[in-house]
Structure formats: C-alpha cells, structure tokens
Amino acid sequence: GNSVTQMEGPVTLSEEAFLTINCTYTATGYPSLFWYVQYPGEGLQLLLKATKADDKGSNKGFEATYRKETTSFHLEKGSVQVSDSAVYFCALTGFQKLVFGTGTRLLVSP
C-alpha cells in the first residue's frame, strides 16, 4: 500500500542555517504530496503541496519538489528561524486516504 518515510528527528539547527528534511514515498499511481506543520499545542496546518511530477510547492520560504524518479519530496528552507521550530509531516493521497509520515521535529536555537 501507500506509505511515507521521513528522516528521524529531532533535527537541531541554529538560526539562519539551511534545512533539509527528507521524505520518500511508495505509492501506486500518481498521488499528490504534502507537507504539513504542527506547532506546539496545535493541530496540523498545510505548509505546501504538489500534485504532479516536477511540481514545486512553496510557502513561507519552504520548498519541496515532487521527484517521481526518486520517489521523493524533500523539504528545504534556506534560512530557518526560531519560529520554525515545530513537527513537520510529509503526506500523500491515494485510495481515498491521506497517509502521513511519522513526523520530524525541528528545533531551531537562536
């Protein structure tokens, strides 16, 4: 079935560092791919999405490109801020379900 694999956390960075959180997927067909973010004490919020191969989703300085050849959707940001500290979830749609990865916690220190 469809599944998502994310890199283990926590990822600890200093402010203004470059961020990469890896996400790979297994899916039948052509799913849409998402990154959701969960701030402390809150529900998940959509961060960005891509619906077909080679699409790039972007929002708030974050980017991810839908790579069909490597079945990946890695999240990147050029310069992280303390306010980016949160848990990031990679997800995909398929067979009428939204399948989430296990989440990667990001901690950004001043």
Next chain:
Amino acid sequence: DAGVIQSPRHEVTEMGQEVTLRCKPISGHDYLFWYRQTMMRGLELLIYFNNNVPIDDSGMPEDRFSAKMPNASFSTLKIQPSEPRDSAVYFCASSPEGLAGDNEQFFGPGTRLTVL
C-alpha cells in the same frame, strides 16, 4: 471563520469510563475526519464522513470506538469503555472536498485524552 472546533481540549478519565469527544467542522465543508496521534503509531486516520455519512471506518481500532455525525455541523467520537492504551491526542479535520487530488484538510487543535 473560527476553524475546526474541538472540545474538550483535555480530558482525564479513569479506565472503564465512557469518553465523548466533540467536533464542529468548518461551515460548508462536506468531509470530516477523525485522527488519533500517538508517539508509537504516529497519526492514524480512524474514520471519515462525507455529507454526514460514514465512508470508511477501517481505522477504528475496535468496537469500543464509535463515531457519529448527526448533522453537518457536529460530530462525536465515543470510547466506551475507555482503556489506558486509548490515551492519545485525537484530531478532527474537515475538508471542502475529498481526499483525491490536492485537497487541503483543516485540522482542529485536538483533544488530549488521558485514561488512568
């Protein structure tokens, strides 16, 4: 728009008691989802509704769990009897469209359930 509303935000109960979690979706959204989040299993879809009708409840862990949606603006998730392993954060989400394509789901703040 107030977003998805869940109540209570925190619930502490004793094993064997009945627990009812409540959700009010965003007005106009036709789909409603219940998720459970734990450290061990991550985020799991329990059940979802379309136009108040349950479509897929294959994620409901066992008969102790039940969910209803009596109208477009209200849903409940009930656990009876509750057990310590039910301790988790339960999220409700709604969507104006289904899970196919690029449709966004809007999550509530969650209910943190602790069963002693």
